[in-house]
Amino acid sequence: VCANHYITEEMVLSPNVGSDRSWVWNVAADLVDDEVERQLLAIRFANSDNAGKFKEAFEDARDNNKKLAGSAAESKPEASDEDDNESGSDAEEEDEKTEEAEKKD
Numbered sequence: 766v767c768a769n770h771y772i773t774e775e776m777v778l779s780p781n782v783g784s785d786r787s788w789v790w791n792v793a794a795d796l797v798d799d800e801v802e803r804q805l806l807a808i809r810f811a812n813s814d815n816a817g818k819f820k821e822a823f824e825d826a827r828d829n830n831k832k833l834a835g836s837a838a839e840s841k842p843e844a845s846d847e848d849d850n851e852s853g854s855d856a857e858e859e860d861e862k863t864e865e866a867e868k869k870d
Contacts, residue, residue: 766808766819770794774831778820785813788820 770792781787787809794801810816 772823772826772830774827774834776823776827778823781807781809784809786810786816788816788823790823 771794773793776790776792778788778790781789787807789805789807792804792806794803808819810819
């Protein structure tokens with residue numbers, strides 16, 4: 766499963782129509798055709814075991830991203846001119862970690 770959005774701490778999976786094989790969640794910023802849009806997303810699996818694995822991976826990614834965001838805020842020095850010239854390597858590392866967590870299911 767590949768997502769075009771970050772998995773943030775505000776996101777909560779809910780059963781879709783009471784099914785044990787599908788989930789829905791709200792996304793504040795899904796990238797659709799290079800435009801940011803608010804979306805309600807859903808996913809359905811062939812069986813409840815795979816749906817459970819997805820939920821576990823989703824929640825792990827959400828919790829890991831929350832920890833990363835918290836530790837980045839704690840360790841982030843005050844902005845300077847040098848910070849403006851740095852590349853987005855931290856964001857790229859976070860993207861890679863999120864993708865790895867999502868690939869586990």
